[in-house]
Amino acid sequence: MDIDFLANLLLVVDSGSMAEAARRIGVTPAAVAQQIQALERELGVSLFVRAGRTVIPTEAGHRVIDKARGLVRECSELKAFALEGEAAGELRIGTITTALLSLLPDVLANFAAAFPRAKVLIRAGTSMELYETLQRGDLDVAICLHPAFALPKAYDWHLLREEPIVVLAPLRMKDEEPHELLRREPFIRYDRSLGGGKQADQYLRAAKIVPHELFELNSLTAIAMMVDRGLGVSLVPDIISPLTAGLAIARMVLPSKTEPRRFGVLWHRASPRARLINGLLECAEHVLAREGERRKR
Numbered sequence: 001m002d003i004d005f006l007a008n009l010l011l012v013v014d015s016g017s018m019a020e021a022a023r024r025i026g027v028t029p030a031a032v033a034q035q036i037q038a039l040e041r042e043l044g045v046s047l048f049v050r051a052g053r054t055v056i057p058t059e060a061g062h063r064v065i066d067k068a069r070g071l072v073r074e075c076s077e078l079k080a081f082a083l084e085g086e087a088a089g090e091l092r093i094g095t096i097t098t099a100l101l102s103l104l105p106d107v108l109a110n111f112a113a114a115f116p117r118a119k120v121l122i123r124a125g126t127s128m129e130l131y132e133t134l135q136r137g138d139l140d141v142a143i144c145l146h147p148a149f150a151l152p153k154a155y156d157w158h159l160l161r162e163e164p165i166v167v168l169a170p171l172r173m174k175d176e177e178p179h180e181l182l183r184r185e186p187f188i189r190y191d192r193s194l195g196g197g198k199q200a201d202q203y204l205r206a207a208k209i210v211p212h213e214l215f216e217l218n219s220l221t222a223i224a225m226m227v228d229r230g231l232g233v234s235l236v237p238d239i240i241s242p243l244t245a246g247l248a249i250a251r252m253v254l255p256s257k258t259e260p261r262r263f264g265v266l267w268h269r270a271s272p273r274a275r276l277i278n279g280l281l282e283c284a285e286h287v288l289a290r291e292g293e294r295r296k297r
Contacts, residue, residue, distance in 0.1 A: 001042055003075045005035040006068045009047070010138065012036065013065055016054050024123055039064075073137045077272050090119045091276045094130035095143040099263060101221055102241035103160065103287060104143065110283035118276055127195060127263075134266060141267040141277050145195040156269050158281055160288065162260040163237035165199055167252040168227045174250035179209060181252075186232030187211030191218035196237040196261045203235065203258050224249060237261040240291065 011021040012032065022029040040047055047061035057065055076090065095104055100122070108120065125133070127144035134142045134155075143160070151157060167178040169185070182204070189211070190197040197218075204211065214232050217223055221243050223234050228247040237260070238251055265284065267277050 001039070002035075003072060005039050007072045008032055008035055009039060010065065010068055010072060012048075012055060013057060014133065014136075014138065018055060019053070025121075069136065069138075089117075089273060089276060090121065091273055091280065092121045092123070092138070092140045093143065093280075094123045094125055094133055094139040094141070096127055096130070096145065096263065097124055097218075098220055098237070098239055098241075099143045099160075100124055101243055102239055103284070106287045107280065107284045110286055111280055114283060115276060115279055118279075126193075131266065134268070140271055140273045141265055141280065143263065143265055145261065145263050146266075148195075151266075154269055155266060157264055157266050159262060159264040160284055161240075161264075162262050163196075163239060164260045165196070165203060165235060165254060165258050166238040167250075167254065168224060168234040168236055169250045169252060170227060170230050170233075171248040171250050173233070174252070178252045178254055179207060181233045182207075182209050182211050182235060185212070186214040188223050188226050188232045188234040189213055189216040190220065190223060190234065190236045191216060194218060196220075199237075199258065199261060200235040203254070203256070207256060 008021060008025065011024060012018050015021045015024060018032045018036070019029045022032045025032075036047060043060075043064060045060040045064070046058050047064060048055040048057055050056075076092075104122075111118070111120070123130075123133070123139065127142075127147070130139065130142040130144045131147055133139045146157060146159075167181060169176070169178075169181050173181060173185075190200055192198055192201050215226070217226075220236055220239050221241060223236055224239075224244040224247055226232065227234055227249050265277075265281060271277060
C-alpha cells in the first residue's frame with residue numbers, strides 16, 4: 001500500500017473534494033481519483049460517496065481515515081528519524097496566500113540552496129485552517145497570522161512581519177485626506193472573514209465611516225491591482241510584494257492608531273523536523289534583513 005495514496009486520501013477528506021486536493025498537490029483530479037480507486041481495490045471497500053462536487057466518506061471510509069492519519073504521521077516521523085542529523089527529509093509548509101505571494105518565494109530560494117536534499121510540500125489556506133491542520137499533524141510548520149487566542153505551550157511562534165493597516169488609493173489621490181477618501185470613493189473591501197479584513201472593518205466602525213462598497217475580495221494582490229486601475233480605494237494590511245511594487249498606488253497612513261496585522265511561523269516544539277524548521281527561520285530572517293537594508297537606501 002502506497003503511503004502517498006493514504007496521504008492524498010486524507011487531503012481529499014480535509015479539503016472536501018478531489019478537485020481541491022488535486023489543486024493543492026499539483027496533479028489532475030483524475031490522478032487523485034485513480035489513487036482512491038487503487039486504495040478501494042486493495043482494501044475491498046468503497047471509501048467515498050459523491051454529493052454534488054464534494055465527497056463524503058462511507059462508514060468503512062471513516063474507519064480507514066482514522067487509521068490512516070496515524071499511519072501517515074508515523075511514516076513521516078520514521079523518515080525524519082532515519083534522516084536525523086542530516087540536512088534532508090520532507091518539510092510540509094502551510095501558508096497564508098499573502099506570504100506565498102510576497103515573502104515565501106525568496107525564503108524558499110534560500111532554503112533550497114541551504115538544504116538541497118530537503119523536499120518541500122506547500123499548502124495554502126486561511127490562518128485558522130492552517131492551525132487546525134498543524135494540530136492534526138498534517139503540517140510541520142504554518143506561516144500564518146498569530147491566533148486570536150493563547151497558544152498551547154506545545155507550540156512555538158516566531159514573528160516575521162508586522163503590517164500596518166493603510167488606505168490604498170490611486171497615486172493621483174496621494175495628497176487627499178484618507179478618511180475623506182474612504183467616505184467618498186468606491187470601496188474595495190478586504191474579506192471580513194480574514195484577520196486583516198476584520199481589522200479594517202473594526203477601524204471603519206470605530207471611525208463611523210460607512211463606505212460605498214463595490215467589491216469584497218480575499219486577495220490583497222487583486223485589491224491592489226483594482227486600486228491601480230482606478231476602481232476605488234481600500235483599507236488593507238500594507239503588504240510588501242514584488243507583484244504590487246510597480247503599481248501606481250498610494251499607501252496612506254491612517255489618522256487614528258490601529259494594531260498592525262502580524263504574521264509569522266508556528267510549529268510544534270517537539271517536531272522531528274526541528275533542524276529543517278530552524279533552517280527555514282534562518283532563511284526568513286536573512287530575507288527580512290535584506291528587505292530592511294533595501295528600504296534604508
